[in-house]
Amino acid sequence: xxxxxxxxxxxxxxxxxxxxxxxxxxxxxxxxxxxxxxxxxxxxxxxxxxxxxxxxxxxxxxxxxxxxxxxxxxxxxxxxxxxxxxxxxxxxxxxxxxxxxxxxxxxxxxxxxxxxxxxxxxxxxxxxxxxxxxxxxxxxxxxxxxxxxxxxxxxxxxxxxxxxxxxxxxxxxxxxxxxxxxxxxxxxxxxxxxxxxxxxxxxxxxxxxxxxxxxxxxxxxxxxxxxxxxxxxxxxxxxxxxxxxxxxxxxxxxxxxxxxxxxxxxxxxxxxxxxxxxxxxxxxxxxxxxxxxxxxxxxxxxxxxxxxxxxxxxxxxxxxxxxxxxxxxxxxxxxxxxxxxxxxxxxxxxxxxxxxxxxxxxxxxxxxxxxxxxxxxxxxxxxxxxxxxxxxxxxxxxxxxxxxxxxxxxxxxxxxxxxxxxxxxxxxxxxxxxxxxxxxxxxxxxxxxxxxxxxxxxxxxxxxxxxxxxxxxxxxxxxxxxxxxxxxxxxxxxxxxxxxxxxxxxxxxxxxxxxxxxxxxxxxxxxxxxxxxxxxxxxxxxxxxxxxxxxxxxxxxxxxxxxxxxxxxxxxxxxxxxxxxxxxxxxxxxxxxxxxxxxxxxxxxxxxxxxxxxxxxxxxxxxxxxxxxxxxxxxxxxxxxxxxxxxxxxxxxxxxxxxxxxxxxxxxxxxxxxxxxxxxxxxxxxxxxxxxxxxxxxxxxxxxxxxxxxxxxxxxxxxxxxxxxxxxxxxxxxxxxxxxxxxxxxxxxxxxxxxxxxxxxxxxxxxxxxxxxxxxxxxxxxxxxxxxxxxxxxxxxxxxxxxxxxxxxxxxxxxxxxxxxxxxxxxxxxxxxxxxxxxxxxxxxxxxxxxxxxxxxxxxxxxxxxxxxxxxxxxxxxxx
Numbered sequence: 001x002x003x004x005x006x007x008x009x010x011x012x013x014x015x016x017x018x019x020x021x022x023x024x025x026x027x028x029x030x031x032x033x034x035x036x037x038x039x040x041x042x043x044x045x046x047x048x049x050x051x052x053x054x055x056x057x058x059x060x061x062x063x064x065x066x067x068x069x070x071x072x073x074x075x076x077x078x079x080x081x082x083x084x085x086x087x088x089x090x091x092x093x094x095x096x097x098x099x100x101x102x103x104x105x106x107x108x109x110x111x112x113x114x115x116x117x118x119x120x121x122x123x124x125x126x127x128x129x130x131x132x133x134x135x136x137x138x139x140x141x142x143x144x145x146x147x148x149x150x151x152x153x154x155x156x157x158x159x160x161x162x163x164x165x166x167x168x169x170x171x172x173x174x175x176x177x178x179x180x181x182x183x184x185x186x187x188x189x190x191x192x193x194x195x196x197x198x199x200x201x202x203x204x205x206x207x208x209x210x211x212x213x214x215x216x217x218x219x220x221x222x223x224x225x226x227x228x229x230x231x232x233x234x235x236x237x238x239x240x241x242x243x244x245x246x247x248x249x250x251x252x253x254x255x256x257x258x259x260x261x262x263x264x265x266x267x268x269x270x271x272x273x274x275x276x277x278x279x280x281x282x283x284x285x286x287x288x289x290x291x292x293x294x295x296x297x298x299x300x301x302x303x304x305x306x307x308x309x310x311x312x313x314x315x316x317x318x319x320x321x322x323x324x325x326x327x328x329x330x331x332x333x334x335x336x337x338x339x340x341x342x343x344x345x346x347x348x349x350x351x352x353x354x355x356x357x358x359x360x361x362x363x364x365x366x367x368x369x370x371x372x373x374x375x376x377x378x379x380x381x382x383x384x385x386x387x388x389x390x391x392x393x394x395x396x397x398x399x400x401x402x403x404x405x406x407x408x409x410x411x412x413x414x415x416x417x418x419x420x421x422x423x424x425x426x427x428x429x430x431x432x433x434x435x436x437x438x439x440x441x442x443x444x445x446x447x448x449x450x451x452x453x454x455x456x457x458x459x460x461x462x463x464x465x466x467x468x469x470x471x472x473x474x475x476x477x478x479x480x481x482x483x484x485x486x487x488x489x490x491x492x493x494x495x496x497x498x499x500x501x502x503x504x505x506x507x508x509x510x511x512x513x514x515x516x517x518x519x520x521x522x523x524x525x526x527x528x529x530x531x532x533x534x535x536x537x538x539x540x541x542x543x544x545x546x547x548x549x550x551x552x553x554x555x556x557x558x559x560x561x562x563x564x565x566x567x568x569x570x571x572x573x574x575x576x577x578x579x580x581x582x583x584x585x586x587x588x589x590x591x592x593x594x595x596x597x598x599x600x601x602x603x604x605x606x607x608x609x610x611x612x613x614x615x616x617x618x619x620x621x622x623x624x625x626x627x628x629x630x631x632x633x634x635x636x637x638x639x640x641x642x643x644x645x646x647x648x649x650x651x652x653x654x655x656x657x658x659x660x661x662x663x664x665x666x667x668x669x670x671x672x673x674x675x676x677x678x679x680x681x682x683x684x685x686x687x688x689x690x691x692x693x694x695x696x697x698x699x700x701x702x703x704x705x706x707x708x709x710x711x712x713x714x715x716x717x718x719x720x721x722x723x724x725x726x727x728x729x730x731x732x733x734x735x736x737x738x739x740x741x742x743x744x745x746x747x748x749x750x751x752x753x754x755x756x757x758x759x760x761x762x763x764x765x766x767x768x769x770x771x772x773x774x775x776x777x778x779x780x781x782x783x784x785x786x787x788x789x790x791x792x793x794x795x796x797x798x799x800x801x802x803x804x805x806x807x808x809x810x811x812x813x814x815x816x817x818x819x820x821x822x823x824x825x826x827x828x829x830x831x832x833x834x835x836x837x838x839x840x841x842x843x844x845x846x847x848x849x850x851x852x853x854x855x856x857x858x859x860x861x862x863x864x865x866x867x868x869x870x871x872x873x874x875x876x877x878x879x880x
Contacts, residue, residue, distance in 0.1 A: 002035075004138055008212040009183045009192045013157040022139035022210055024157065025126035032124060035137035042136040042152055042214035056095070065091055120151040123208075136214055144196070144207040146403075153218040154209035156180045156194045161430040162205035163404065164196055169219060170551040175203040175404055177433030188577055188600050189219065190551050204404050204430055223603055223630055237319040237680075241294060244684060244751050255695045262703045293683050297731040301676035309643075309659040310669040317638050317655040319680055321621070321673025322739075323747045324544060324638060326613055327666065328606075329623040331550035331557055333642060335564055335663055336526040340409040342383075343496060343527070346487060347520035348480065349468045350375035355413060358527050360391050360399040362415035375469035379520045382501045384414025385421050386440040386451040388428055398644065404431065406499075407438075409524050410453065439513070441506065452502040452516060456488050459500035459518070466518040467503065476518055487521060495559025496523035528564050535664035536565040542670065543743035545618075549598045549606050549632075557599040566596050576600045580608075588612060606632040619747045623658075623666065625650050640666060667740070674739040682805040683727045684751045689760055690798045693767035694718070697790070700772055707783055709775045709790045714847055717837070718795055726802045729826040733806060736815060756808065762874055763804065766867045767797040774860060788838065788849045789860055795834050797864040799827055804871045810879045811872055 002021050005011055017023055027035075060069075069091065076084045120133045123141040133151035136142070142154055150164065156178050163175035170190040179193050189197075196202075196209055198218045215221055301318035305311075312318055332338050339359040346352040350372040357364020366373050387410045389403030401408045414420065423442035431438040437454020452459060466476045474480070488498045502516040539546050546566050550557050554574045561567035574597045580588060592612045598605075606622075610632045613620050622629070622636035630653040633639030639654035642661040651657050658665050694715055701709045710718075771793045778786035802823060806812050818824050837843040838857075844850065 002138065004213060004217060008155040009187065009195050010185070011155075012182050013155070013180060013210075016155055016212075017157070017210060020139040020210060020212070022141065024123075024141065024208075026123035026141040027137075027139050028125055032135070032137050032140065035139065036135060039137055039217070040215055041134040043134045060091070060095060065095075120148075136211055138211050138214060138217075140211040142209055142211060144202045144209070146202055146204050146206070149201045150196045150198055152198050152211045153213035154196050154211045156196060156207055156209045158208040159433075160206050161432045162207045163203045163431065163433070164200050165203045165405075166190065166197065166200045169197055169200055175406070178205075178207060179433060189602050190600060219603075237298075237316040240319075240751050247750075247752055248688070251692075252695075255699065259695075259699050259702055262699060266703065267705045293687065293727040293731060294680055296728055297676060297680045297683055300731050301672050301679070304675075305656075305669050305672050306659075308668045308672070309662065309665050310672075311643065311657045311659055312655070313657065314655040318673055319676045320619070320638055321656075321670050322675075322677040323619045323745045323749075324621045324670055324673070325744045326545045326547060326618045326620045327539060327623065328547045328549050328610060328613070328620055328632070328636070329663065330625060330629060331548055331552055331560055332526065333625045333661065334529075334623050335532050335548065335560060335566075336528055338526060340405045340497075340524050341527050342409050342413045342522050342524045344491065344523040345376050345379055345413070345520060346523075347375050347379055347469055348466055348483065348518075349470075352487075355416065357412075357416060358530070360401060360408065360412060362391075362412050364412075364416045366417060376520060378467070378469070378503070379501050379522070380414060380417040380419050382451040382453065382503065382519060383410040383522070384417075384419035385423060385425065385442055386438065386453045386501075387411050388430065406524070407431075407453075410522070413522070435513070437513075448506045450504045450506055452504070452513075453499055453522075456484070456498055456500040456521065459502050459516070460484065462514055463502055463516045463518040465515075473517060484518070484521070491521070491523040492555075493559075494523070495556050495563070496525050498523050526560075528560060529661075529663060531662060531664040532564045535662075535667045538667045538740060539670075540565070542667075542740040544670070545596070547596050547598070547609075549601055549609055551601055552599055554597075554599045557597050561597045568596070571596055573597075574599055577602050577605045580605055589616060592616075603629075603631050607635055610635045619744070621666065621670075623663070625661075629653075671735065671739045674745060675733075675735040677745050678735075678739075678808075679731050679733050681751050681756070682733065682808060683730045685756050685759065685808075686727055686730060686801065686805045688752065689763045689801060690718070690767070692760065692764045693771070693794065693797070696764060696768045697771050697775075697794075700768065701775070706775075706779065709771070710787060710794070711848060714787065714791050717847065718791070718798065725826045725830055726799065726823070729820065729822040730802065730805055732822045733820055736807070736809070758874065758878070759804065759808065759871065762871055763801055763867060766870060767794065767801070767864075770797060770863055770866065782850070784848055784850045785852065788852055789856070791847075791849070792834065792838070792852075792857065792860050793864055795830070796861045797867045799830055800865050800868040801871075802827065803868050807875075811875050812868075813872075 002019070005016065005019055008016055011019070021027070021031075072084050072088055072091075119130055120136065121143040122129055122131050122136065123143060128143060136152050140152075141157075142151065144150060144162075156162070157180055159178045159180050162178040164178055165175050176190070177193060178196065181194055183192065183194055195212075196207065197220070198213075199220045213219075213221070216225055295315070298315040298318050302312040302315055305318065329335060337359050341358055342355050344352050344354055345366075351368060353366050353368035353372050353376055355364065356367055366376075387403070387407035389401060389405075389408040389411050391399055391401055391408055391411060394400050423444050425440060425442055426448065427441040429439045431454070435454075436458040437452055439450050439452045441448060441450045460476075460481060463476050465473050466480060467473050491498050499522050501519045501522065503519060504513075504516045536546050548557060548561050548566050554576060558567065558572065558574050562572075571594070573595045575591050575595050576598075577600045580591060580598070583591060588608070589612050592609055593616070598609060601609075606629065610620060610622055614635075614637070619637045621638040621640055622632050623640040623642075624630075624633055625642035629641070629650050633641060633650060633653040638656060640656045640658060641650035641654040643651070643657045643659040644661045656669065694710070697709055701707070771790045774789040774793050775786050778789050803812050803817070806820060806823065807815050835857075837847055838849050838852070
C-alpha cells in the first residue's frame with residue numbers, strides 16, 4: 001500500500017518514483033489492477049440527480065403553500081368545494097413551474113465527470129499502451145504530446161518544449177511552460193511548473209509524467225468536493241416571499257379573530273354561524289393567487305433577460321439580481337476576450353505602429369505613417385512564418401485556435417498585413433522554455449534564413465547587430481540596447497507582453513543560435529471586451545462595486561483593472577493569494593474591503609473572498625468561466641458563468657449563464673432584476689389591497705348585524721377573474737428607465753413595507769366605503785340586488801386599482817395610461833366577463849345575481865373610478 005505525497009512538486013523525480021513504488025518504464029498491469037482497487041477509478045463519483053419525488057416534494061415545502069393547504073382544508077370541511085379545487089390548482093401550477101427549474105439544476109458533478117479524457121497513453125511494463133483514463137492509478141507513467149488532454153494530476157519527470165493551457169483551472173491566459181526541475185517551498189498552484197493538472201491540455205511540446213493524484217484526489221476533484229460541501233441556501237427572493245406569507249397569514253388570522261369577536265360579543269349570531277363566517281373571512285383574506293403570480297413575475301423577467309442573452313437557470317434569481325451590491329468577476333474570458341492580440345510593433349529606426357482589430361479575427365489594419373509601416377515589412381515577414389498554429393471556424397461560427405495562442409497572434413498579425421507563408425519552410429523548432437524562443441528556417445530565394453521570436457532578454461542576449469529597414473546592418477551596442485530596453489519597459493507598463501524578433505542568415509557548416517540580427521518588437525495583450533468599460537461605469541452609477549478576482553499576474557490584473565474602470569484612484573492596492581493566506585480574519589476582511597483587484601488566486605481563496613463579502617452584508621454576483629470558478633459560483637448569491645468560453649462545470653454551478661459572454665449583459669440583467677422586484681411588489685400589493693377590502697366589508701357588515709354582502713362564490717369569482725387576470729398583466733410592466741440611477745435594493749427590504757401603507761389605507765377605505773354605501777342603499781330593496789351592486793363596485797374598483805399599481809412612484813399618466821397593452825387587454829376582458837355573468841340568465845342564476853338597469857351599472861362603475869382619481873391626487877402631493 002502506498003501513500004500519496006502531499007507536495008510532489010518539492011520531491012526529486014527519482015525519489016518520488018520510489019515513494020510511489022514506480023519507475024520510468026511504469027508499473028505492471030497486475031500492480032495497476034491492485035491500485036485500482038485501492039484508490040478507485042480515476043473519475044468524479046457520480047452523485048446523480050435527485051430523485052424526481054424529492055424534487056416534487058421540495059416544491060411544496062414553503063410557508064405560503066402550507067397556508068394555502070390549510071385554507072383548502074378549511075374550505076373542504078365547510079363544503080366550499082369550488083374554493084378547494086381552485087386553491088389546489090394554484091398550488092399545483094406553482095409546483096410545476098418550480099419543478100421544471102429545479103430539474104435543470106444540480107448538474108455540476110456530471111459536468112466535472114465529462115471533463116475526464118476517455119483514452120490516454122500510459123507506459124506499463126516498459127510498453128506504451130492506450131487505456132481508458134478511468135483506469136489510471138497513482139504511480140502510472142503517462143506520455144503526453146501536443147494537443148493531448150491531461151487525464152490526471154501528475155509530476156513531470158521529462159519535458160521537451162512543453163507548455164500547458166491552464167486557463168480553465170488557474171485563470172492564466174498564457175500557456176505555462178513545464179519543466180522537470182524540483183521546486184521547493186509553498187508555491188501557488190499556477191506557479192507549480194513541474195506539475196500538470198487534469199482538465200487542462202498540452203499546448204505544445206511533449207511530457208512524460210508520473211501520476212500523483214486521480215479522481216477526487218486531483219485539483220478538479222477537490223473542487224468537486226468543495227461544491228458538495230456548500231450547503232444549498234434559499235435565494236433572497238424566497239426569503240422575502242416566506243416573510244410575505246407570514247405577514248399574510250397573520251393578517252388573515254387577525255381578521256378572522258376580529259370578525260369572530262365582533263359577531264360573538266356585539267351581535268346575536270349563533271356560534272356555528274359565527275365560526276362559518278370567520279372561516280370564510282380567513283379564506284378570503286388569503287391571496288391564493290399570490291404564489292402563482294410571483295412565479296409569473298419571475299418567468300416574465302427571466303424571458304426578458306434571455307432575450308438580452310442572460311439565461312436564468314434558477315428562476316428566483318431574477319429578483320435577487322436587483323439587490324446585487326457587489327460583482328466579483330474573473331479577468332480572462334470575462335473582462336477580456338481570452339485571445340492574445342498584438343497591439344503594437346516597432347523597429348529601431350522608425351516610430352511604433354499600432355495594430356487595429358481584436359481577437360482571432362484577421363479583420364484590422366496597421367495604423368501609422370506610411371514610411372513606418374514600410375519599415376516593419378521584414379518584421380511582418382517573420383511573423384507570418386515563425387509559428388506553428390492555425391485558426392479555423394467551428395460549426396458554431398466561432399474562431400478556434402490550433403496550437404499556441406501566442407503564435408496564433410503572429411499569424412493574425414501577418415494576415416492583417418496581407419502576409420502569408422510564401423517561403424519554403426525547411427525546419428521549425430518549437431518554443432523552448434529553457435532558452436525562451438522559437439525559430440523557423442526558411443528558403444528565401446537562394447538564401448536560407450532563420451527567423452526567431454522569443455522573450456526580449458533571451459533574443460537580445462544572442463544578437464550582435466540590428467538590421468535597419470533600409471537593409472543596412474548596425475552593431476548592437478549599449479546605446480541601441482538601451483533604446484530597445486526603454487521601449488520594452490514602456491510597453492510592459494501598459495500591460496503589454498513584449499516579444500522580440502530577429503533573423504540569421506545560415507551558411508554551410510555548423511550552425512548555432514548566436515550573432516543574430518535584431519529586427520524589432522511586438523507588444524501583445526489579452527484585450528478587454530468591447531463595452532466592458534461602459535458596463536463597469538454603469539455598475540458604479542448604480543451603486544454596485546466591481547471586484548476582479550483572477551489567477552493572472554498582479555501587473556496584468558492591475559493594468560486591465562484600470563483600463564476597464566474597476567480600479568479607482570487611491571485603490572491601486574493588489575493582493576495575491578499568498579498575501580491573503582497569511583492574514584488574520586479581521587485583516588482579511590479589511591483587505592477585501594479596501595482592494596478591488598485580487599490575483600494569483602486559488603479556488604479556495606475565491607471562495608473565501610465570496611464568504612467574507614457575504615458576512616459583511618453584501619449580496620454578491622460572482623462571474624467566471626473556468627473549473628476553478630465553480631465553488632465560488634456555487635457560494636455566491638448569484639453565480640454567473642460564461643456561455644461560450646465557460647466550462648460545463650461553471651455553467652452548472654451557476655444560476656445565470658451569459659449567452660454572449662459579455663460583461664455588459666450583467667448590467668442589463670441587474671436592471672431587469674430591479675424591474676422584477678418592482679413588479680413583484682406591485683402585483684403582491686394589488687392582491688393584498690383587494691383582499692383587505694373584501695375582508696373589511698365582511699367585518700363591517702357583521703359589525704352592523706347585516707347579512708354577508710358577498711357570497712363565497714362571488715368572492716371567488718372576483719379573486720379568479722379580476723385579481724387573476726390583472727395581477728398577471730401587472731407582471732408584464734416595463735421599467736421606468738431610472739432603475740440604474742439608484743442604489744441596489746436592500747436585500748432586507750420586504751415586498752410589503754411602509755412605502756405602500758398609504759396606498760393600502762386609501763384604496764381599502766375607498767373600495768370598502770363605495771361598496772358598503774351601495775350595499776346599505778340597496779339592501780332594503782333586496783339582498784340579491786344589494787349583493788349584485790356590491791359585486792360591481794368591488795370588481796370595478798379593483799380594475800381601477802390596477803391603473804394605480806402601474807406606478808407606485810408617481811402618476812400613471814407619466815408612464816402612459818395605455819402603455820401596457822396587457823393591462824389594456826385585461827381590463828377589457830374583465831369588464832366583458834362581469835357583464836356576461838350579470839346579464840346572461842344562466843350565469844346570473846349560478847352566482848345569485850339579479851338584473852339591474854343600464855344606468856345603474858354605468859353609475860356605480862363610474863363611481864368606482866374615484867379609487868383611481870383620488871390616488872392620483874395623493875401621488876401628486878406625495879411626489880411633488
